[in-house]
Amino acid sequence: MQQEAIQEITQAPTLEALQQVKTKYVGKSGLVTKELGALGKLPPEERRARGAEINVVRQAIDAALQEREGILKRAALDEKLASEAIDVTLPGLPLPAGGLHPITRVYDDLIGIYQRMGYEVVEGPEVEGEHHNFEALNIPWYHPARDLQDTFWLEDGRLLRTHTSNMQIRYMVEHDPPLKMVSRGKVYRYEATDATHESMFHQLEGLVVGEGISMADLKGTIAEMARGLYGPTAQVRFQPSYYPFVEPGADFAVYWNNPRGESKWLELGGCGMVHPNVFRAVDDLREAAGRDRIYEGMTGFAFGLGPERIAMLKYKIPDIRYFYANDPRVIGQFRGELG
Ligand code: PHE
DSSP: OOHHHHHHHHHOSSSHHHHHEEEEEEETHHEEEEEHHHHSSHHHHHHHHHHOOOOOOOOHHHHHHHHHHHHHHHHHHHHHHHTTTOOSSSSOOOOOOOOOOOOHHHHHHHHHHHHHHEEEEOOSSSSSSSHHHGGGGTOOTTTTTTHHHHHOBBBTHHHHHHHSHHHHHHHHOOOOOOEEEOOOOOOOOOOOOOTTOOOOEEEEEEEEEEOOHHHHHHHHHHHHHHHHOTTTTEEEEEEOOOOOOEEEEEEEEEEETTSSSSSEEEEEEEEEEOOHHHHHHHHHHHHHHOOOOOOTTTTEEEEOOEEEEHHHTTTTOOOOOGGSOOHHHHHGGGOOOOO
16 A cells, blocks of 8 residues: 555656645544554454554555655645746836926926026916906006907906916915016917917916116026027027016017027017006905005016027927927927936
């Protein structure tokens, strides 16, 4: 029986088969177990010798079972490891990586420049009331400047803001001078689109208010921005211009060396000294909200510019509509570029 059992054990091909052999010989009603149970029927003088004999068999079978189990377990583990092996020399799966949109990158450049000058960065609503977008900025309903900024109207009388200048009003109602802030965001105009005009585009607004702020501070600030964008030799030019919410008002341009080695004046935006009527409108809103009238007699400057123009030149994008067409051939060129 011992020989038979050991042969069956060493030939058991799997752990399940080995378990069956184990049950057959040393299980509850296995062959060896039965022999042990039969000991009681033997005459006492035979019992001791017979018992010892069976125990030797049992130990031999147990030892064989243990050894075979070890071999089979190791084989199973080896097989598992082999089937799950990873070839670390295979090329990895490409993970598509995004990148920052060119407009975001230009914003980051601009905001970095203003943060270094201590400006607070804020954002504001794109759906705006007529008062904050026009009236409080010294643009009453009959003013011809409204024609230049026709926009999209909601049925409840609100509109999509035509510029970020609404944030001048909102910021001054909430904050006391002295203050320095820039505000970024989308603006909208009801406009025929072409290579340089879109019905949605972006602006960066700046506002500085305090006592004794002058046009010289405005010019110095714009010049600092120009140097931040185009290097220490960048120059700025101011031309008189008209915006109802500033007096005097100007358009500003930056002289820069473009990638083709030419030098050009780049018209960037509008600016000027905050109009007293704007301070008055802010004080009216503050008074209505239970706050002090504090802006009358203050001085300040404001400016607004469009990052699209900077991005078009910086990245040689010939048509403003490419920014928003979601064409991967355009946007894909900025993949993995984090500014
Ligand atoms: N809001 C003006 C525009 O959109 C730009 C501007 C901002 C001009 C601040 C002067 C001062 O055209």
